[in-house]
Amino acid sequence: MKNLRFFLIIVAAAVLQSSVVDYFRVFRVSPDLLLICVVLASLHAGWRGALALSFLGGVLKDCLGLNPAGFYTVLFPLIGFITVKLSRDLAIDNGPFGALFIFVVAFICDICIMISLGFLGTVVSRGIMFRILAVEPLYTAGFFLLVCGVLKPLLHPFSAKSYL
Numbered sequence: 023m024k025n026l027r028f029f030l031i032i033v034a035a036a037v038l039q040s041s042v043v044d045y046f047r048v049f050r051v052s053p054d055l056l057l058i059c060v061v062l063a064s065l066h067a068g069w070r071g072a073l074a075l076s077f078l079g080g081v082l083k084d085c086l087g088l089n090p091a092g093f094y095t096v097l098f099p100l101i102g103f104i105t106v107k108l109s110r111d112l113a114i115d116n117g118p119f120g121a122l123f124i125f126v127v128a129f130i131c132d133i134c135i136m137i138s139l140g141f142l143g144t145v146v147s148r149g150i151m152f153r154i155l156a157v158e159p160l161y162t163a164g165f166f167l168l169v170c171g172v173l174k175p176l177l178h179p180f181s182a183k184s185y186l
Contacts, residue, residue, distance in 0.1 A: 025067055025071040025074070025075065028059070028062075028063040028066070028067055028071065028075050029075065029078065031059055031062075031063070032056065032059045032060070032063065032075055032078055032079050032082065033082070035055040035056050035058070035059040035079075036055075036056060036079075036082040036083070036086060038055055039052075039054075039055045039056055039083075039086065040086045043055060048157065048161055049153050049157050050153065051153055051154070051157045051158045051161055052158075052161070053158075053161050053162045053164075053165035054128060054131075054158070054162045055165070055169070056079045056082060056083045056094075056098075057079075057098075057101070057124070057127065057128060057131065057162060058124060058162065058165065058166050058169050059079060059169075060075065060076045060079040060080075060098050060101060060102055060105075061101065061102075061105050061120075061123070061124060061127065062169075062170075063075040063076070063079075063102070064076060064101070064102040064103075064105035064106050064109070065105060065106075065109050065114070068106075069106060072102040072103070072105070072106050073099050073102055073103065075102070076098040076099040076101060076102030076103075077095065077098065077099050079094070079098050080094040080095035080096065080097060080098035080099060081094075081095050083098070089135060089138075090138050090139075090142065093134075093135070093138060097131060097134060101127055101131075105123075105127075108123075117167055117170065120166060120167075120170065121163040121164070121166050121167055122163070124159075124162055124163045124166040125159045125160065125162070125163035126159075128158060128159035128162045128163065129155065129159040132154050132155050132158060132159065133155065135154070136151060136154070136155070
């Protein structure tokens, strides 16, 4: 039941990411809802659920995006694995630390995108690179706090952890 709820949340995030979130762009950058949902699912779904839901989020992000094929399908399960591993030692599920964790994860994802684009021979200007590496992780981390406030009632039956 818990994984079914996260499955529906990830599918809804994919639909919102491809449609509604475009209206919330800042400097032509939108927050990464699927990354936020993958991290939240990894915090609450356990090992198997985290990897399956992270894989689903990666497939959906690859289908909706213009990045190299399979990039997020590989990257999101790695993020899920790291999140499950770190959540045992660190309290990354509360507001400020969760936002910091989302910022670091989004920044690392964006660095991986820049490296893969470099290997593919795509030239990215410094202004676009700054927008991607600085604004998008900040915006995603800020949006994480909003998403946690909205999802808290949905996740509360599964965990006594607080987000805000």
